[in-house]
Amino acid sequence: MSPELRQHLRTPVLTLFALLALLGVNVLLGIFFIGGHAWIAEGFVAATMVAIVIMFAMEAVKDAPITRLFAAIGFVWVLILFGLTMVDYVTR
Amino acid sequence: MSSTVGIELEEQYHDVEQQREAAKLGMWTFLLTELLLFSGLFVTALVLRVMHPDSVTAVALHLKFWIGATNTAILIVSSFIMSVAIELSRLGRQRPMAWCMLGTAAFGVLFLMLKGYEYYRDYVEHMTPFLSFRRYELVGDPASRLFTNLYFITTGLHAVHLIIGITLMLVMAWLASREGFLQKHQNRIEITGLYWHFIDLIWMIVFPTLYLLNR
Numbered sequence: 001m002s003p004e005l006r007q008h009l010r011t012p013v014l015t016l017f018a019l020l021a022l023l024g025v026n027v028l029l030g031i032f033f034i035g036g037h038a039w040i041a042e043g044f045v046a047a048t049m050v051a052i053v054i055m056f057a058m059e060a061v062k063d064a065p066i067t068r069l070f071a072a073i074g075f076v077w078v079l080i081l082f083g084l085t086m087v088d089y090v091t092r
Numbered sequence: 093m094s095s096t097v098g099i100e101l102e103e104q105y106h107d108v109e110q111q112r113e114a115a116k117l118g119m120w121t122f123l124l125t126e127l128l129l130f131s132g133l134f135v136t137a138l139v140l141r142v143m144h145p146d147s148v149t150a151v152a153l154h155l156k157f158w159i160g161a162t163n164t165a166i167l168i169v170s171s172f173i174m175s176v177a178i179e180l181s182r183l184g185r186q187r188p189m190a191w192c193m194l195g196t197a198a199f200g201v202l203f204l205m206l207k208g209y210e211y212y213r214d215y216v217e218h219m220t221p222f223l224s225f226r227r228y229e230l231v232g233d234p235a236s237r238l239f240t241n242l243y244f245i246t247t248g249l250h251a252v253h254l255i256i257g258i259t260l261m262l263v264m265a266w267l268a269s270r271e272g273f274l275q276k277h278q279n280r281i282e283i284t285g286l287y288w289h290f291i292d293l294i295w296m297i298v299f300p301t302l303y304l305l306n307r
Contacts, residue, residue, distance in 0.1 A: 004183065005179070005180075005183060005185075008179040008182065008183065009176060009179055011175075012172055012175035012176060012179065013172075015172070015175070016168065016169070016171075016172040019168045019171075020165060020168055023161065023164050023165060023168065026299075026300065026304060027161045029304075030157060030161075030303070030304045030307055034307050035149075035307070039304075039305040039306075042300055042304050042305055043300065043305060045300075046296060046297065046299075046300040046304075049296045050293055050296055050297060053171070053289055053292060053293045053296065054293065057171055057175055057289045057292070058286055058289045058290070058293075063116060063120075064113050064116075064117075066113075066117060067113065067116050067117050067120055070117060070120050070121060070124065071120055071124070073124075074120075074123075074124030074127055074128070075127075077124075077128060078127060078128065078131045081128070081131055081132075081135055082131070082134075082135055082138070085135050085138075085139065086135075086138065086139075086142070089139050089142050089143065090142060
């Protein structure tokens, strides 16, 4: 493997190991912490995995500001969807 | 980026960089509409969990947790191979790039095979409430049907996206078998990669939403 290619593969390899490690954490939580409030930790780990994919696999960190803005606004829409829906259901 | 790599400039763009950014922005816009499509299903899962927690837990304990976890790992590895393909495309190494895309597609097929086995187990274990001719395992719990059906709709919709992704990989690998592909169309690999990573991202939300959080 050429040094140039090795340099190019650094971020994908780190991303791979980070995602597999976080998946391992979630699997362990799923096995040993059934019920209770484990869902908070599991949700946090899943959100971290999603953020890693967006930032490093989809390379949002390298994109133009307008593309990053679009990506961020998309998730704001999702938060509005979840927020407005759940405000209704949890306050009934 | 290697000198053997480039993009054929379309007349409506000022320069290649503008064309590259426009393609990325367009793909992100499309992916965000897809995200909102799946978000409707995710918020439904959350509502069902709030309204019928015991029924949702009963279904979640029937789901094949290990198949879901294995499939997550498979998609993470497939995403890594896609990232390698993108890096190889930037270096102008067309042949190994095409092999990586075929490898990505192969992992996608492996995912679908495991998913198919999981559906078969669900069928055998009478967890298919939408089949009127089959007895439903949780027949005394009507609310559980909602979550079970949601599981099939969500994973089925994801599988449809994965099949599209596999098809794109195969088409791109075929196109990349032609001499000089990367000199004119390198950004197509980047755009296809964005779609594949997005399929991975959606599954990273599907797995905890259906299999994990409700156990």
